[in-house]
Amino acid sequence: ELQGYASKTGGSKHNQDLSERRAKNVRDALLSYGIEPNRVRIIGFGDTHLAEQGTDQVSHALNRRVTASVVGYKGKVKKEWTIFTTLPEAES
Secondary structure, X not given: OEEEOOXXXXXXXXXXXXXXXXXXXXXHHHHHOOOOHHHOOEEEOOOOOOOOOOOOHXXXXXXOOEEEOXXXXXXXXXXXXXXXOOOOXXXX
């Protein structure tokens, strides 16, 4: 499941549409790698589930996101990754 979100800039209808388009763009990218369409569901939350409450540009940027949840998988799932995730440093 891909969940799209938007910041509070813009109107509610615009933000809802934008959050759905964000999730759809990620879905399209996954499909281009051979993922079966019936395995990827999208949902848009608009500006209703903010990650940050601030009104500065950083807060707005953090609210403009898509998250992914693995549903119904029984195996081991890797930790969540975002563009802000840091990779462990390589050992020398």
